[in-house]
Amino acid sequence: MITALRRLFSSTVGKFIALAFVGLIGVLFALGDVTGNASFGGLGGANVAKVGDTEIGVGELRQKVQQAYDQARQQQPGLTRQAFVESGALDQLLDQLVNDAAVRQYARDIGFGVSKRLIDGQIADAFAGVSGTFDQKRYEAYLADNGVSEAQLRREVETLLLTQQLAAPIGNLPNVSPGLARPYAVLPLEQRRGQAVYIPSSTFAPAGDPGDAVLKTFLAQNAAKFTVPERRVLQYALFDRAAVPIPAVTDAEVAAAYKANAAQYTAAETRRIAQVIAPDQATANSIAAKVRGGTPLAAAAQSAGLSASTTGELTQSAYAATSSDAVAKAAFAAKRGDLVGPTQAGLGWIVARVESVTAKPARTLAQATPELRAELGKNKANEAIVDYYNKVQDAVNGGASIEEIAADRKLKVEETPALLPSGRAPGQPAFALAPELAPMIAQAFQGGAEGEAAIATLVENEKFAIVSVKSVIEAAPPPFAQIRGDLLAEWRFAEGQKVARAKARAIVKAVEGGKSFAEAIAAAGPNIGTVQTIGGRRGDLARSGQRVPPELALLFSMAANSVKTLEIPGNRGWMVISLAQVNRPDPKSVNDQIVASVARPLAGAMGSELVGQLIAEAKRRVGVTINKGLVEQLRKELTGNAPVNE
Template identity: 25%
Template sequence: MAEKKKNRYGVWIVVILILLGLAGFGTGGLSGSIRNIGTVGEKDVSVADYQRTLNTQIRALSAQFGAPISFQQAQAFGIDRAALQQIILTRTLDNEAAQLGISAGDENVFARLRQIPQFQGAGGSFNRESYRFVLEQEGQSEVEFENTLREEMARTLLQGAVVGGVPAAEAYAEALVQYIGEQRSVTWATVDAEALTSPVPGATESDQQAYYDANPEAFTLPEARNITYVWLTPNMIQDQMTVSDVEIEQLYNDRIAEFVQPERRLVERLVYFDAAQAEAAREKLEAGEVTFEDLVEERGLGLSDIDLGDVDQASLGDAGDAVFAANPGDVVGPFNSGLGPALFRMNAILSSQETTLEEATPALREELAADAAREVINDSTDQIIDLLAGGATMEDLAERTDMELGTISWTADMAEGIAAYEGFRQAAATVEEGTFAELNDLADRGVFALRLDSITPPTLQPLDDVREAVKDAWQVQARQDAVMAKTAEIADGIELLTGFETVGLEPVIEPNLTRRSFVEGTPPDFNDQIFEMSVGEVRVLDAENRAIIVRLDDIAPPDPTSETTIAQREQLAQNAAAGIAQDIFDAYATSLQERTDVNINQTTVNAVNAQFQ
């Protein structure tokens, strides 16, 4: 008995030691005793900075996809690694700025604080209470935020020092502007088979043989994979399913919101930090100083960011009565919302809609029958898999199950029947002769299995089998050759000052074309051709079933005084300078990282990541 008591006390001692150890580790989790994930040079890399960077990256990815992204999905895109690299680069620059003695003074920091909208009161001046409240919501102290701001300003100074000497790429921009903005003025006309003075004779046997020999790809059948398959889809057995009226009524009631919809509104909601800001915005709007779109832009948002879609009155809370009493285009508020005080714009009225049980019954019956058919197929898969494992052939499966047997000489361009399913096409393209047959899924939750019986390689069809197609193709080509020859004769009579009308053509005059211009009715290489021509030159272009005569009338440089040219030159110069500056800074940052000691505790990083899951 004494031995048992001794063992029991020993267990309690171990438990107490474990609890004390956990308490020493920090009951506040990673935000308690563990504050950093590592160091870069002499700078700590805080858990909070890594968390904020990771959150920002995940939100950006969610915005890109238009839907919330889970942490596991973000990890699949490497977002956690990108966030870690970003914070390491930031701290590398912070460390270098500190080593060089670059810093921002208190006056500059406070001046920057006054510019941040979230810290401003109703009059636009710095509000210390707003400042404290925002930082409290973010889990930061004033000292931490101001140090972060000071380091950010120092990084900006460092980056400016690195790339500040990059000259404007004026010569580069000018050359591009001259190339892009150079203009061509042309006259062109169309010539077709109506211009021919005699019919094109039919193809002789020697003509047919020559065309057939010169164009074998046009008469070659693609590779065909000869496949035997079995399949079963919900649609095949849906009519056999029994659906009761009780089930239909139950589904109708479960989804009553789909069939009985109250009156709704299309609404946009613009949220503000506090009621004073929202009220000030409403006053500016009522005074006509700004539009609603201006207010949205002031918040750094787009209309898509504030769109609530179609909503009912109850979902709008305090704003419901006012929004539903408003006319389309009216802005009401501010009213409290789940995100703070907000202005609401009502854009359209959606009338109430009701679909009766009787009206909904056919669609609901079909839906329930399809669900039942899918369930039957799902229940039968184990039996089918067992039969395949036992060596059953496609023919056996068709005989012993509800699956239907079929054969197909499959090619990549087929898209009918079972070949309309992507799952089947992928399997048909990769299956090999003699491989073990597997049960595969179809997009509509049907199933199939297949067997490759043989492969027919690409086959040139005998001339006698495709003679009519050869005749038709030869005739088309011969007619186009005749049109091109006739057009060349006409073009010989066109000179620089000659009117196209003198040779019986109706001209089209196209002035001031650039390389980006599109001229309807011309072949794809029209622009390439005219920018190769000299003034007065006439060319004949092949336009498939007709021909184009084009004459270059004038070449003009871009107008150096036009707003478009000036804007293009400035934009190109800025883009080029920015690109060069970015390349220089990237090279500098890479060199800096190579000579800066980086120590990251991967265990701590993993623990932070675990909190996101």
């Protein structure tokens, strides 16, 4: 299955399906289904959608959202569920479930099918062990870890295979005709010219204070904007090698190590030997004669079409292993500078010269003791920190609290203020943890429930932290009094934004009524920004790799001689864009090479479009009904905006 998924992702159809079936393909079944009749609070077992004869329960959708949110938090620990849902996740996951059910049912209706044997093969491939055969334990562990039943996983695999059968023939377009590609090839050469005016909200922001009641209502309506992400109060205790008692190295241990490694301390001799290996005795004799006549060994070997090499420092036994016992015996009987051979060996005839002789005297126990004591001490230190760590880990696994572990180990427990995943404390701006504690914070935000201890590695094999979440402060806006000043400023911008929007719409209406852009701006009243000319060539917009300005992106999506409004995020104002000129070269003027370069990527885009149309047709054929009221009720509950008894 993994191989199939990789092939699918590399194709046009795969890219589209990765968007349309986020949970199915994008995360390899990580968003496991739950039963459609699962209950959720006051929503009970109602269905949020019906796709043909398939019902999608509210519990199934909510579980999908929760699983996707948990995954997203691994990448963004400070992400709130409210922000996650409001970013469109709920709608996207509902679309995924609907598309999944529609494609599966449509494929069956028109005669496509997937055999049990094929599904078995895909699962066996995905859960193959090191030996390449199906690993039952790995399979069962996956199901348990992800809360997915075998039937649910098999349904997901079936959907994937049916989607491949349906979409691959139309999604994998190899190319498009030059005639179809030519109009698109001219687009990068298109030039546009227009005008833009910016209407800042600050110009029209009221100066007065509306009072607490209005600001509290504004806060309720914009809670997400002022919400501080989840914070956690941490308790931690540090330990490193300095905190670990290390047993002293005894004389008996030194003596035992000396005895166990006696060969290292006996007298020994090593030699460096230059040599050449000839294929036959005659060649070897010729080389040896030249060397004895004063020719360097390397030059003599080169004259015979061979090359000489020099060994490292070797003992006699080590040299014998690379040549032969006879060659080694002769080389170690000779003096420095002597030529040895030719002597026959397994690879041919060896001519050798002794380059250097190094005598290593024997070392007594007393002489070797400092070295042995240092090495044994280092080993004991490593064993001690590992043993200490393992015992702490055993205590953590056994459910001991951080206070219990610290008391047992005589460690100091520290406590942080309420922290964000970044390590910043919103309530204490001056607070700062040491940078080396960053792994501890990451561990705490990925860990389990309050009070559960864990170990974080700060410096590999050197320093560690026992960390526990003392308390979790859920994401919420700060107290009203604390942020009243920020609320007032944002309320003023929001009120000014309403005026700016009205003026932007008035300008558009005036232009559509026949006035020029300049006349419409003048009629909108004072305090409107200066008109600026904008435009350029389409192909140059993103050439620098930077983000395309929103006003230019809008300009290049407008119809000729049209006028549009553009909201500036953050209640900072509105823009009005007028497109006055579009210059597009004649498609016939584009050379064939440019057309060919456009045809292939255009085939990918068209393949994606066709797959999208296929999914839309599948939903139309089987019939889709969405319970919008129930979806909105679920949205409110997930974001915490629903009344208590709703």
